[in-house]
Amino acid sequence: MISINLRDKKLFGNEAGEDEDLEHLNAYYIENNDFDDFYDPSEKLSIVSARKGMGKSALLSRLDYKLKNEDAYNSPIVIRVKGNDLLGLGSFTGSDHSYLENYWKQIICKRIAMEIGARIGLALTDDTMSMVELAELDGIKSKNIIGALTSRMLGKIPLLGIEVKKSIPANVEHLLKRYQELEERRQVWLLIDDIDAKFQNNTESQAKVGAFFSAIRSLAHDYKGLNVRATVRSDVWSCLRHLEDLDKLQQYIIGIVWTKRQMRDMLAQKILVYIVNNHPQSAEAKFKLATDYNKILDMVFTSPIEWRNNKDAKLFDAIAAFSNRRPRWMGQLCRMAAKKAKENPYTKKITLDHINYILSDFGANRRDDLIKEHVHQFDELNHLIDALRATKREFSCSELEETLELNYLRGRVKDSIPAVDGKPYAGVEDLADFIYKLGLISHIHLDGVEFTHFTDDPDLYRSLENRRDNVKWSLHPSYRKFLNIH
Numbered sequence: 320m321i322s323i324n325l326r327d328k329k330l331f332g333n334e335a336g337e338d339e340d341l342e343h344l345n346a347y348y349i350e351n352n353d354f355d356d357f358y359d360p361s362e363k364l365s366i367v368s369a370r371k372g373m374g375k376s377a378l379l380s381r382l383d384y385k386l387k388n389e390d391a392y393n394s395p396i397v398i399r400v401k402g403n404d405l406l407g408l409g410s411f412t413g414s415d416h417s418y419l420e421n422y423w424k425q426i427i428c429k430r431i432a433m434e435i436g437a438r439i440g441l442a443l444t445d446d447t448m449s450m451v452e453l454a455e456l457d458g459i460k461s462k463n464i465i466g467a468l469t470s471r472m473l474g475k476i477p478l479l480g481i482e483v484k485k486s487i488p489a490n491v492e493h494l495l496k497r498y499q500e501l502e503e504r505r506q507v508w509l510l511i512d513d514i515d516a517k518f519q520n521n522t523e524s525q526a527k528v529g530a531f532f533s534a535i536r537s538l539a540h541d542y543k544g545l546n547v548r549a550t551v552r553s554d555v556w557s558c559l560r561h562l563e564d565l566d567k568l569q570q571y572i573i574g575i576v577w578t579k580r581q582m583r584d585m586l587a588q589k590i591l592v593y594i595v596n597n598h599p600q601s602a603e604a605k606f607k608l609a610t611d612y613n614k615i616l617d618m619v620f621t622s623p624i625e626w627r628n629n630k631d632a633k634l635f636d637a638i639a640a641f642s643n644r645r646p647r648w649m650g651q652l653c654r655m656a657a658k659k660a661k662e663n664p665y666t667k668k669i670t671l672d673h674i675n676y677i678l679s680d681f682g683a684n685r686r687d688d689l690i691k692e693h694v695h696q697f698d699e700l701n702h703l704i705d706a707l708r709a710t711k712r713e714f715s716c717s718e719l720e721e722t723l724e725l726n727y728l729r730g731r732v733k734d735s736i737p738a739v740d741g742k743p744y745a746g747v748e749d750l751a752d753f754i755y756k757l758g759l760i761s762h763i764h765l766d767g768v769e770f771t772h773f774t775d776d777p778d779l780y781r782s783l784e785n786r787r788d789n790v791k792w793s794l795h796p797s798y799r800k801f802l803n804i805h
Contacts, residue, residue: 348588569687576644579639582649
């Protein structure tokens with residue numbers, strides 16, 4: 320049997336999907352039928368929404384790979400940018416939705432024009448970007464995006480100042496005309512990630528990000544040959560839901576939800592790809608995911624284990640519980656446990672003890688992630704999480720709210736509590752429902768194994784059944800050791 324190097328970073332892939340090598344990502348990527356519209360070229364616009372660590376950037380990378388390799392015959396122009404790249408092309412001020420939407424259109428067309436310029440060796444500066452001013456954009460609607468922008472560039476070149484002309488090839492008009500002739504029917508795919516990276520739940524930020532989504536909807540349907548794909552954090556999208564025009568975008572939203580089986584396959588496939596790449600002649604390299612997933616996982620993890628009253632459980636059951644259905648969490652947990660395992664040079668596999676050892680640090684990372692992800696929804700999130708420290712792992716509704724009253728609200732007047740998810744604080748139920756939404760707590764079923772998460776039933780906490788204390792709430796396992804809960 321082959322020996323696997325647990326310290327090799329490539330074993331569990333890159334935590335950041337956008338940083339992963341496209342070939343490597345494509346080799347281990349597990350598909351989800353919900354993504355079909357995202358890949359479909361007949362869909363002009365698609366937006367993927369999910370929490371941090373769910374694979375939004377990885378999905379963009381997967382699409383990037385498919386367009387450049389599987390659709391090579393059509394050779395689409397693929398432009399992948401981060402939100403900050405687009406923000407750097409302009410100066411966004413104010414909160415007027417119409418103005419910001421039109422400004423976003425100019426910025427996005429400017430970025431596409433820069434790509435056209437780069438393909439023919441034309442260095443486009445801010446001075447040459449006047450061809451995408453708002454008044455001119457209205458005149459090129461319903462045209463192919465490449466033909467429209469190149470014709471606009473051709474129209475503007477004779478007007479350039481002498482200093483700008485020095486940096487432009489003498490035959491640039493011929494190059495642009497030739498490019499326009501050859502490329503006018505070509506498809507442009509614009510992939511935009513992390514437009515909400517610096518989002519804060521205030522009027523200005525809501526207006527800027529909300530106007531972006533209105534702009535890409537308009538552009539995708541105004542111009543031929545343009546497909547737009549974007550990502551947004553689900554918590555940010557919930558903060559934008561009241562904005563004018565965004566209700567029309569709901570039909571283009573795809574949510575990422577991974578099942579336990581998909582998470583298992585994702586982890587097993589990463590290991591299998593590692594084996595194939597590093598031990599191609601081995602018998603293990605011939606394993607098939609569909610039939611040999613347990614054998615693949617057993618190459619790295621020690622099973623069986625005793626887990627939640629099951630004495631014959633797989634170690635993956637524990638990994639799945641601590642990962643909270645987030646691929647990034649799963650990868651980080653496995654990497655941290657592998658690092659601990661390799662402290663002993665004779666250790667060949669990861670055990671439950673290795674995972675238990677790193678849970679405090681893992682929980683601290685999860686707490687930090689949660690604060691970075693959701694502090695814009697509640698300013699005192701760190702204190703709210705600390706209110707659960709050294710309490711207990713399971714609560715009824717009344718027990719949970721009593722704990723929050725005692726450890727967070729005690730002695731404070733109502734007006735001193737920050738707004739919760741964009742709404743004025745009304746009572747302790749708001750805080751408990753919020754931590755349910757964040758995934759800090761979930762409803763644990765009577766069997767002690769199955770859970771109901773916020774994505775499964777968003778209204779559960781405010782239900783009459785819960786008010787009657789008939790719902791049992793469990794603090795998520797990934798936070799327990801960090802919060803000193805046994």
